[in-house]
Amino acid sequence: MVREAVTTTLVRADTRADLRSALATFSGRVGFVPTMGALHEGHVALIHRARAEVGPEGAVVVSVFVNPTQFAPGEDLDRYPRTLDADLEACAAAGADVVFTPAVEEMYPAGLGDGSVTVDPGVLGTVLEGASRPTHFRGVLTVVAKLFGLVRPDVAVFGQKDYQQLALITRMAADLCLGVEVVGAETVREPDGLALSSRNRFLEPAQREHAAALSAALRAGQAAGGAGPVAVLVAARAVLDASPGIDLDYLELTAVDLGAAPASGEARMLVAARVGTTRLIDNVPIVLGPEKLTHEGAR
Incomplete structure (x- = not known):
C-alpha cells in the first residue's frame, strides 16, 4: 500500500502500483533523484536541484534502492549502509513529494539471473571505473533505465561526483530516446574538500x-x-x-x-x-x- 511517511506531504511508495497511484495526483513536471540511500547533504542538494527544475507545481521523486546488480562478488553490497528512516526524514525536510522504496523483487521480478535484458554501457563503460569494476555500469544503466520507465520523469538529477556514471546515463537517455533530460549537479564537499559520499x-x-x-x-x-x-x-x-x-x-x-x-x-x-x-x-x-x-x- 501507499504509506504516509514522516510528514503529511511526503508519500512513500513500496511497489510499482503504489508509485503509479502517488504520481497520478500530480499534473506538473516530474523531477527524479535516484539514490541508494544513506542520504547526506549531497543528496539533499540534488533534491533541491530537482525542485528548481520542476517548480512548486511539479513532483519531486526520490528512489532509495540498493541495486545488487551493480555490485560484483566481493564488493560491499552487504556492507553498504541502509538508513531508511533517516532517509525518509531527509527527503521530507528537503521537500520531496514521493519516495520510492522498492524491494529487489519489485525491481527484478524475473530474478537476477543471466536471462534478463540489460543495458550494455559500450566502450565508455570499460575504462576508469569500468576497468576496475567490469560489471558495474551494466548494473547501473539497467536499473536506471528501469527506474526511468517506472517514474517517467521529465528531468533526472545526478551528482557530478560520479562523473563517468553521469556521462553514461546522459548518453543512454539520448541514444535510447528515453525522453528524460539528465542534469548534473556540482559535487558537495566537506570544508577540507573531501567529496561527500x-x-x-x-x-x-x-x-x-x-x-x-x-x-x-x-x-x-x-x-x-x-x-x-x-x-x-x-x-x-x-x-x-x-x-x-x-x-x-x-x-x-x-x-x-x-x-x-x-x-x-x-x-x-x-x-x-x-x-x-x-x-x-x-x-x-x-x-x-x-x-x-x-x-x-x-x-
Missing part, C-alpha cells in the same frame, strides 16, 4: 584525514592547468605520493566527454583510491593551456 562513514578518523588528499591532489592539478596536461598530472600525483594511506587505483586526465585529453581547453581529472578498505572517487573540471586565462578573465 555515503561510504565516508566507513573511514576511521586517521583514514578520514588521509582521504582529504584526493581533493587536494585534484586542486593541485587544477592550479597547474595553465602549464598543460603533463604538468597537471605531475602536480596531482606529487600530492598523492606524499600522502600516507592512499592506495591509488587511477588518476586520469580526460576530455569532458571522457575521451583523450585535449592539449588545451576544457578537460576533466578523475581519481579513485582505497583508503583502508574504503574505495573513494572524485573528479574536477580543469582548463588546460592558454584558455585558462581566458576563462578566469571572463569571471
